[in-house]
Amino acid sequence: EVKLAVHGGGLVEPGSSLRLSCVASGFTLGDYYMEWVRQAPGKGLEWIAATRNRAKDYSAEYSVSVNGRFTISRDVSQNILYLHMNNLKTEDTGIYYCARDVGGIDDYWGQGVMVTVSS
Amino acid sequence: DVVMTQTPVSMSVSLGGQVSISCRSSQSLVHNNGNTYLSWYIQKPSQSPQLLIYKVSNRFSGISDRFSGSGSGTDFTLKISRVEPDDLGVYYCGQGTQYPLTFGSGTKLEIK
Numbered sequence: 001e002v003k004l005a006v007h008g009g010g011l012v013e014p015g016s017s018l019r020l021s022c023v024a025s026g027f028t029l030g031d032y033y034m035e036w037v038r039q040a041p042g043k044g045l046e047w048i049a050a051t052r053n054r055a056k057d058y059s060a061e062y063s064v065s066v067n068g069r070f071t072i073s074r075d076v077s078q079n080i081l082y083l084h085m086n087n088l089k090t091e092d093t094g095i096y097y098c099a100r101d102v103g104g105i106d107d108y109w110g111q112g113v114m115v116t117v118s119s
Numbered sequence: 120d121v122v123m124t125q126t127p128v129s130m131s132v133s134l135g136g137q138v139s140i141s142c143r144s145s146q147s148l149v150h151n152n153g154n155t156y157l158s159w160y161i162q163k164p165s166q167s168p169q170l171l172i173y174k175v176s177n178r179f180s181g182i183s184d185r186f187s188g189s190g191s192g193t194d195f196t197l198k199i200s201r202v203e204p205d206d207l208g209v210y211y212c213g214q215g216t217q218y219p220l221t222f223g224s225g226t227k228l229e230i231k
Contacts, residue, residue: 035220037168045160045168045211047220061218097167104156104215107179109167 002026002108004098009113016088016117022081022098022110030054030076033101036083039112040094049083050101066092088117121146121214125223132202133231140197140226142212147192149216156215159188159197162225163208171210172197204230 008020022034035050049072050061060072071084081098093116099106122145132138140159148155159172170179172188175195185200199206207230212223 044209044225045162045213045222047222050218050220063219099168101215103154104150104220105158105170105173106160106168106213106215107170107173109169112167 002100004100004108004110006096006098006110006113009096009115011116011118012088013119014088014090014117017084017086018088018115019085020083020096020098020113020115022083024079024081024100027100028076029074029079029081030058033103034072034074034081035099035101035106036070036072036081037097037099037106037109038092038094038115039097040091043094046094051081085115088115090117093117120219121148121217121221123212123214123221123223125210125212125226127226128224129227129229131229131231134202134204136202137198137200138202138228140199140210140212142190142195142197142223144193144195144214148214149192155191157188157190157195158213158215159186160211160213160222161206161208162211163205166208168211199228202228202230206230 003025005023048063051072073082095112097112098110100108124143126141160168162168176188187198209225
């Protein structure tokens with residue numbers, strides 16, 4: 001059974017850093033594209049980052065809103081996907097989901113964690 | 120970037136009824152490989168999004184045949200027949216044809 005468990009959310013001040021983890025089970029992380037999608041309070045879904053699979057050298061794509069501040073990575077030995085977030089802004093507040101991407105299709109999603117950026 | 124426009128923003132339907140949700144993209148979603156990466160998701164209250172339909176008209180594993188997708192190019196539709204209480208939530212279309220991946224703004228389905 002495919003499962004994605006997201007950890008690491010919390011309350012942080014503007015300008016600080018945070019790392020989210022997405023623990024994958026039921027499949028081999030290195031074989032799949034993976035994504036992070038976020039949702040601001042009361043708003044819709046916003047794709048923010050993706051990493052391709054092993055065959056594509058785990059290359060990454062970022063939205064304009066996070067490019068240069070966020071880094072997506074993975075530890076394939078532990079089957080964990082990460083999102084490293086630096087220089088956090090108040091507008092980064094929201095629920096963060098990881099999702100498995102099968103050819104542009106997000107077939108499984110993690111449960112999401114809340115990140116609140118506030119002074 | 121591909122802009123995804125969903126209508127209506129919200130709708131109310133009686134149990135057993137039928138609804139249609141429209142999704143239009145600002146560019147064709149036909150990929151170079153010939154596939155059209157248009158998906159539909161439902162986000163039930165306080166839950167993560169769940170995949171319903173992928174590549175326009177393919178139901179994901181375990182999804183009822185009450186859900187059907189259609190369309191091509193830039194114009195797509197999700198139809199839900201014989202609406203049940205568990206269908207309430209927000210429906211999103213999303214495109215996976217090109218980066219940045221983008222979603223529609225959502226359609227909230229309420230049960231009368």
